[in-house]
Amino acid sequence: MDLFSSLKKIETIKKINNFYPERISNPLNFVFFLCPAMNGSGFRLNRHKTGLTATYKEGISKSGQKNIERVSRFVKEMEKTEIKFSVTTIFANADSLILFPVPVKEPSLPEYSIFETVGNYEAVKQNLCIFSRFYRERPWLNVPEKFINTETDRLKESFLSNLPENIVLDFIDRTFAGFALDGALLRKGLFGENPILLGVESPGVSVLQNVALTKKDWIPVVELV
Numbered sequence: 001m002d003l004f005s006s007l008k009k010i011e012t013i014k015k016i017n018n019f020y021p022e023r024i025s026n027p028l029n030f031v032f033f034l035c036p037a038m039n040g041s042g043f044r045l046n047r048h049k050t051g052l053t054a055t056y057k058e059g060i061s062k063s064g065q066k067n068i069e070r071v072s073r074f075v076k077e078m079e080k081t082e083i084k085f086s087v088t089t090i091f092a093n094a095d096s097l098i099l100f101p102v103p104v105k106e107p108s109l110p111e112y113s114i115f116e117t118v119g120n121y122e123a124v125k126q127n128l129c130i131f132s133r134f135y136r137e138r139p140w141l142n143v144p145e146k147f148i149n150t151e152t153d154r155l156k157e158s159f160l161s162n163l164p165e166n167i168v169l170d171f172i173d174r175t176f177a178g179f180a181l182d183g184a185l186l187r188k189g190l191f192g193e194n195p196i197l198l199g200v201e202s203p204g205v206s207v208l209q210n211v212a213l214t215k216k217d218w219i220p221v222v223e224l225v
Contacts, residue, residue, distance in 0.1 A: 003028070006083055007222065012074040014225045015199075018210070018218040025194040027084035030222070032071055032198035033182065034064040034117075035092050036107035043159050045167065051101035052163075052171050060091075060110050067200035070224050072114060074198070087198070089117040090182075090191055094124035098131055098181075099174050120182075123190045130184055134177040139212045147204040151176070154202055179208035187217050199223035 004019055037059040046053040060068070071087065078085055091110065097103045109119050124131065140148055152172055160168045186195045186209070199206050199221050206221040213219070 001082065003083065006081060010074070010077045010081070012070070012077050012225055013222055015203075015221075015223040017206070017221040017223070019220045020216075020218075023194055023218075023220055024196075027086055029192045029195050030085055030087045030198050031090055031186065031191055031195045032067065032087075032200050033090045033092050033120075034067065035061040035095065037061045037064075043171070045163065046100070046102065049164075049167075051167060053100050053102065053104055054096075055104065056093075056096060056107035058108065058110070060113075068114060070200055071198055074224050086192075087115045088191060089113055089115045091117050091119045093119045093121045095178070097121065097124060098128075098178050099171065101170075118191065120185070120191075123185050124178075124181065127181065127185060131177055131181045134180040134184075134212060135173055138173065138176070139180055140176045140208055143207055143211055147207045151202060151204040151208065154204075176208055176211075179205060180212040183209040183211070183213050183219055186219050187213055196220045196222055 003024060004016065007013055007016060007019075036056045038061070039055040039057050041055070043052045043054050045051075068089075075087060093107045093109070096106045106121055109117055155172055155175060156168065160171060185191065186197070197206055197209065197219050203223060206219075206223070210218045210221075
């Protein structure tokens, strides 16, 4: 079976990137990330105004709920094919550890999800030295500027309005370093062998998740409509 050609026929797939045969295994191991829900105030300055903080609540963010629906539509189409596959949700509870100068309380895994769900908190905790290196070295400066500008603008518009510039820049670097760490941990096999990212965020996110990997190690990406 020509997996690439078969996947290209699926209407809920917008684009396929980095689909190298040596990195594809049967069954296909699809993964996607979901963000935890925050209390209504969202990101805010901490009490000493040295950085951002937040309070997480039970459940998945609103955007995450929409992304589950997108993945569900994709899965229904996949089930009509002869392709064998699995889908794993990676719940980004490690955001509470890496996005803020002072880590906040870790959100618990959602009690119910359509797909198998694992948290990334322990994996990130065990690899904080890699996160710190990415934060210092900023490997995303090596990718085309359009991706950096798009993701920077998206973060500013979505979460970071009316905040001091130094706080904004720190948060963006933390976020980008977190994306780079996602790719490094995926390639290390911490979430299954030969993972394939389901692109449910802005296309720039998957680019940043591959930014610290050599080309031969890039994670395949299946962008969904």
